[in-house]
Amino acid sequence: xxxxxxxxxxxxxxxxxxxxxxxxxxxxxxxxxxxxxxxxxxxxxxxxxxxxxxxxxxxxxxxxxxxxxxxxxxxxxxxxxxxxxxxxxxxxxxxxxxxxxxxxxxxxxxxxxxxxxxxxxxxxxxxxxxxxxxxxxxxxxxxxxxxxxxxxxxxxxxxxxxxxxxxxxxxxxxxxxxxxxxxxxxxxxxxxxxxxxxxxxxxxxxxxxxxxxxxxxxxxxxxxxxxxxxxxxxxxxxxxxxxxxxxxxxxxxxxxxxxxxxxxxxxxxxx
Amino acid sequence: xxxxxxxxxxxxxxxxxxxxxxxxxxxxxxxxxxxxxxxxxxxxxxxxxxxxxxxxxxxxxxxxxxxxxxxxxxxxxxxxxxxxxxxxxxxxxxxxxxxxxxxxxxxxxxxxxxxxxxxxxxxxxxxxxxxxxxxxxxxxxxxxxxxxxxxxxxxxxxxxxxxxxxxxxxxxxxxxxxxxxxxxxxxxxxxxxxxxxxxxxxxxxxxxxxxxxxxxxxxxxxxxxxxxxxxxxxxxxxxxxxxxxxxxxxxxxxxxxxxxxxxxxxxxxxxxxxxxxxxxxxxxxxxxxxxxxxxxxxxxxxxxxxxxxxxxxxxxxxxxxxxxxxxxxxxxxxxxxxxxxxxxxxxxxxxxxxxxxxxxxxxxxxxxxxxxxxxxxxxxxxxxxxxxxxxxxxxxxxxxxxx
Ligand SMILES: Nc1ncnc2c1ncn2[C@@H]1O[C@H](COP(=O)(O)OP(=O)(O)O)[C@@H](O)[C@H]1O
Ligand SMILES: [Mg+2]
Numbered sequence: 001x002x003x004x005x006x007x008x009x010x011x012x013x014x015x016x017x018x019x020x021x022x023x024x025x026x027x028x029x030x031x032x033x034x035x036x037x038x039x040x041x042x043x044x045x046x047x048x049x050x051x052x053x054x055x056x057x058x059x060x061x062x063x064x065x066x067x068x069x070x071x072x073x074x075x076x077x078x079x080x081x082x083x084x085x086x087x088x089x090x091x092x093x094x095x096x097x098x099x100x101x102x103x104x105x106x107x108x109x110x111x112x113x114x115x116x117x118x119x120x121x122x123x124x125x126x127x128x129x130x131x132x133x134x135x136x137x138x139x140x141x142x143x144x145x146x147x148x149x150x151x152x153x154x155x156x157x158x159x160x161x162x163x164x165x166x167x168x169x170x171x172x173x174x175x176x177x178x179x180x181x182x183x184x185x186x187x188x189x190x191x192x193x194x195x196x197x198x199x200x201x202x203x204x205x206x207x208x209x210x211x212x213x214x215x216x217x218x219x220x221x222x223x224x225x226x227x228x229x230x231x232x233x234x235x236x237x238x239x240x241x242x243x244x245x246x247x248x249x250x251x252x253x254x255x256x257x258x259x260x261x262x263x264x265x266x267x268x269x270x271x
Numbered sequence: 272x273x274x275x276x277x278x279x280x281x282x283x284x285x286x287x288x289x290x291x292x293x294x295x296x297x298x299x300x301x302x303x304x305x306x307x308x309x310x311x312x313x314x315x316x317x318x319x320x321x322x323x324x325x326x327x328x329x330x331x332x333x334x335x336x337x338x339x340x341x342x343x344x345x346x347x348x349x350x351x352x353x354x355x356x357x358x359x360x361x362x363x364x365x366x367x368x369x370x371x372x373x374x375x376x377x378x379x380x381x382x383x384x385x386x387x388x389x390x391x392x393x394x395x396x397x398x399x400x401x402x403x404x405x406x407x408x409x410x411x412x413x414x415x416x417x418x419x420x421x422x423x424x425x426x427x428x429x430x431x432x433x434x435x436x437x438x439x440x441x442x443x444x445x446x447x448x449x450x451x452x453x454x455x456x457x458x459x460x461x462x463x464x465x466x467x468x469x470x471x472x473x474x475x476x477x478x479x480x481x482x483x484x485x486x487x488x489x490x491x492x493x494x495x496x497x498x499x500x501x502x503x504x505x506x507x508x509x510x511x512x513x514x515x516x517x518x519x520x521x522x523x524x525x526x527x528x529x530x531x532x533x534x535x536x537x538x539x540x541x542x543x544x545x546x547x548x549x550x551x552x553x554x555x556x557x558x559x560x561x562x563x564x565x566x567x568x569x570x571x572x573x574x575x576x577x578x579x580x581x582x583x584x585x586x587x588x589x590x591x592x593x594x595x596x597x598x599x600x601x602x603x604x605x606x607x608x609x610x611x612x613x614x615x616x617x618x619x620x621x622x623x624x625x626x627x628x629x630x631x632x633x634x635x636x637x638x639x640x641x642x643x644x645x646x647x648x649x650x651x652x653x654x655x656x657x658x659x660x661x662x663x664x665x666x667x668x669x670x671x672x673x674x
Contacts, residue, residue: 076560078488106566113557118558118579
């Protein structure tokens, strides 16, 4: 049966590995503990620039934990401990000299449940820009630009200054959160199950948006929905019990998985 | 087959006794509600009723005249003084000098009566030494109106007196119920309350933010949590004793507005801390996460996202604690709200009195009409409280959020 003992010293199965030059993010031997409980085991993986990488795996396997260790959001959890390196543009973001706040300004994040601020649509998108000191017409231009890229502009252009972000529908709220995240032009965008709280039509809209985003951004998306991973991503990571079991180009993972666990998971024969 | 069409199957039939008991129980629950609403209505009705009376008043100096609606206070005073035998020059010179005019108005209450022996809605001027001859409840007074009017003596006037009127709201207190007003107490309350909130809001909200946003899982937090809840429940008279010992005596502030404001401020802090913390706690964690993920520092998260989102709740809490502070009589009594303060407060070191203390003193006077003055004062107090509660209610509904 599937067990941690069998996986512990597992060497990740890799197909068509990403070279160091292609990688925007290079995770090296990352281990993470919540208090005494270890959540990530010795994870090494590279995320290539301007591609979409999906992380799949059963719930509780550490997908969100891995994602959140890419922008140091895990630092906010009391009692968390990290070993290993995460190189972003060649710089280890866990170096003690690195300010986690500065890291998060470079890396956007979209959450599972849409979480707009109780402010106007404009102020939601402007939030990160204001933190970076944007003002006046430049601020406005970038807000509009972000709303356009997040495919929300047409729906809100006549009311985005006055209407609260909370008044939008769930799907629109999630696109607003994407606009908010990409307004500051982060080279890397992290998404944690961004469609799991949405209906199929809103999901479709977000998926279309994500595939369009890769021109400008590098995207890492966590999903529990394997069809979604297959539809939007270029590469896929399969995790289980905190271990990265297999990674490779999405078509390969879904058509010719090498590890028996991966095969079991994508064919739905998993625990 | 046929039988099932005529009567419903056993499984769906109702037990008539259960239904009856349910209904009786639901009705029984309405009784205490009805009783309490009834008692409140009775109390309010009684207070309103007692704030009106029909009186026969004998003027000490004047002729007991009444003046038509629409005249200015100056004109009324001029005519009254003329009738008392002053000369035109004396009158206009004293009306022009601001100090003398103030003294004149202090000694003579110009008020609008709903009915008088000369007809409805006329002004009368009540002097300090004017004497009440008789005082009747509204019902009795109106019933005997014509008889009383016929028997009016020299210099006497008959009035239907609404004790709660404009002159009552603006006048200082007086030894005579006829000229007493609540103006000084209202100003005292305004001074004390605003200074108290000026102290309690920054301290209370600051503490709440510190505990809720910065020291989430600390031991200090847990200790303070328990202590604050206890402090919020300490009887207010204890704060009064503390204020007396500390602010009035130790700090040498004496019976001043500042001493009362510090005491009431202390009383308000725990309530503001508790309500503000609740408001902060109601802000979902996901909003903080969103702000952190955008690269906000802790301070930016707190002051750009969390506090604005919690603001309606915090303001509501502050208003409710203000309502509590307004109604407190014990602490101000202990820290020196005075029985008779003829002058409007003009700074934090002034002598003062506050509305509940003023009412308390009126209630305990043994001249009967002071109960009418007190009734008018209670209505003022209730109006102030209702105003605050309505404000809190409005804010709560206006800014209610579904996250
Ligand atoms: N804040 C936390 N504190 C303690 N344990 C956590 C925390 N977040 C996640 N975990 C644990 O870490 C493991 C991985 O969780 P997570 O990364 O959320 O999984 P996934 O996103 O794949 O469902 C789980 O066993 C979970 O219980
Ligand atoms: Mg997750």
